[in-house]
Amino acid sequence: MIKKLFLFLISLWILGTGKAWSLEIEGALGIWSQDPWGEIAYKGDALTMDKNLDFDMKDRFYGRLRLNLPLVNFYLGFTPVEFDGEGRKDASFRFGDVVFNGTLPFDSYLSIDQYDIGIFWGIPFLKTATKVATLGFAGINLELGINLRVLDIKAKIEQETVGKEEKSFLIPIPMIYGGLFLDFGRLALEGEVRGMNYQDNHYYDVVVRLKGILLKPVPLGPSLFVGVGYKYQNLELDIKDIEGSLELTGPFFEIGGSF
Structure with missing residues (x-):
């Protein structure tokens, strides 16, 4: 028993030290089909996203980077x-x-650009240990951290016979982050959750991603991958004369690389 434990620890050390002091960068560009639902009010009546404002699904590009x-x-x-x-x-x-x-008809506009910066930690050697335990079939990694999301919000209503009214402001939102990653070699299943709940405000963001490696010339070298998945965001906001609830859901596709 002691001998098996010793061999297991030696295996962890051999497999783990190769990346223990290395820098790994992963970046991706993708397109997300955003389907909105909810309502918004600014010092007055609530307007629904679909019926009153005539908002429909839109495809938007996004980018992400992990260090x-x-x-x-x-x-x-x-x-x-x-x-x-x-x-x-x-x-x-x-x-x-x-x-x-x-x-009478009116022109409606809403933008909520999202800027993220996060800091997180994984459990040391968990991925290596689970790979050894499953004889290389799968590596499991868990991450925990904090994420600051800055929302750049702009809302506008314009009508020819009346005029226009608009509101724009920035909101920094601190969020808790958790991630679960299952690495099967050429395929990986990833889940990310970010969330905040404070008084009458909450913000939840869930991402599920299936990632496949397209090109990896050498085992420990750079790789090119594609990912598909689904994103869900739920925002309840009551701040600065703005009240609103918003859900954004839809599939996404991305392409990226790591080295």
Whole structure:
């Protein structure tokens, strides 16, 4: 028993020291089909995303970057969110300091660009240990950290006979991050969760991704991969005269590399 344990620890050391003090970078560019649902109000009446504002699914590009360092890891991301439409409402409504004629069409616009910077840690040697334990079939990695997401929000209503009203502001949102990664060699299944809940506000972000390696010339060298998956975001906001609830859901596709 002691001999087997000793051999197991030696295997961990041999497999783990190769990357223990290395820098690993992973970056990806993708496209996310964003389907909005919810409502928004600015000093007045609530307007629904689908019926009143005429928002529909949009495809938006996004980018992400991971830096895995010996002692700490970093995450950077940018996700633009933007919708526009020709809205209608059954009665007059107030948006900001302007009262609009709901029986006539109006132009609606909403953008919520998302900027992420995160810091996280994995469990040392967990992936290596699980690979050894499963005879190389799968490596499991768990990550925990914190994520700061800055929302750049812009909302606008414009009507020819009345005028326009708009509101823009930045909101920094600290979030808890957790990740689960299953590495099967050429394929990997990944899950990421970010969340915040404070008083009447909450923000949840869930990502599920299946990633496959397209090209990897040498075992420990750079690789090219593609990923497909699904994103879900749920935002409840009551701040700076803005009240709203928003869900963004939809599939995504990405291509990236690591080295």
